[in-house]
Amino acid sequence: MSPKKEQLILIATDLFSRHGFHPVGIDRILAEAGVARMTLYNHFPSKDDLIAAVLDRRYHDIMASLRACVEPMASAKEQLRAIFAWHETWFGTPQFSGCLFERALAEFGTDYPNISAVAIRYKKTMTAWMTDMLKALLQEPAAARIASILMILLDGATIDARAFHDPTIATKAWNAAEAVIEQEILASKKPSA
Amino acid sequence: MSPKKEQLILIATDLFSRHGFHPVGIDRILAEAGVARMTLYNHFPSKDDLIAAVLDRRYHDIMASLRACVEPMASAKEQLRAIFAWHETWFGTPQFSGCLFERALAEFGTDYPNISAVAIRYKKTMTAWMTDMLKALLQEPAAARIASILMILLDGATIDARAFHDPTIATKAWNAAEAVIEQEILASKKPSA
DNA sequence: CTATTTAGATAGAACGGTCAGTATAGAAAG
């Protein structure tokens, strides 16, 4: 991987995150990255491809970072809590300006499959991952059901953390998640009640 | 209110909802609304003002529609459930393409206070409203805390309903909401446990 | 009732700016 290409993805990620995909033009990326115009087009056929590369990189970075936070945890409950804690740390970052996948989905919608596909893949991977964790606590159909609720909580927390500039929303979301999990465990033990 | 102005807001709302604010140009709105260029600029100083008008209208429409669904309900629980049910109906609409306020927040961020203000006002109004409802079930600090969780659930459900094309996510969100509320009521009755 | 004014709406051209993408020629570096 060429250092110039690397630089482009890095700067583009930052600019897209802070201002969005449409408002950030090629020229601005080139200026801030200190890269010539043709160098960009040697590495990426078009702006859309650069966006796709940014999203793909972001996907792998986030998943790796999350895995590093979760793996040390012993119990399923602690692992799930680690995911929410990771989000709280993220929300507190000065550069935090929402989830890049959500932004891509909001700006491009389903019209651009190349771009929206990454956002959906991210959601599906996360949900499947949390389903696996929940299998240690719950039966199969319930695990998937609760996982999708946890995904809702994470997505909602990400939205509201940005809107309200409040990182502690992640903790509130985790409290809700724990309540839902506990109630489900209780219900599974007493199916008659 | 001039019928042309009305028409512009209506068509613009539809186009912005389906394709986003940046990708939809003035020309397209004019063409689909069947309105002359200068008519638009007689009613709105700029595109940004049209966007603000669209968001403002949307805000009042949504709140009115929600109130109509909630008011007939007798108990606080039923009222809250009605809010989630309203979302499920909305998610199932063929034209559903996410929340316009979220989209505005995603596309314009905090850089454009005129525009992002409506989105934040919407969230705050909803949270305050749900806090009032919850006061029938919970004490003061808990009511506000749970209300912000319900807001997280609604926002997350809206995001995921669009991403997964699944309106029933609203029901899952309500199930989670109910679990959180019930657990909080229980905890308030047994403060020692 | 007729003439005149007024207010809105219309179509279309045009402006300045920006944008993504292309072309070309030269510099740097191994």
Add this chain to the structure above:
DNA sequence: CTTTCTATACTGACCGTTCTATCTAAATAG
């Protein structure tokens, strides 16, 4: 010598916005 990057100018297309000139219908005045 070959590959990569740089610099700059350019192309079309599109964008938001302004301008002008024309049309229509209703209100007003004589």
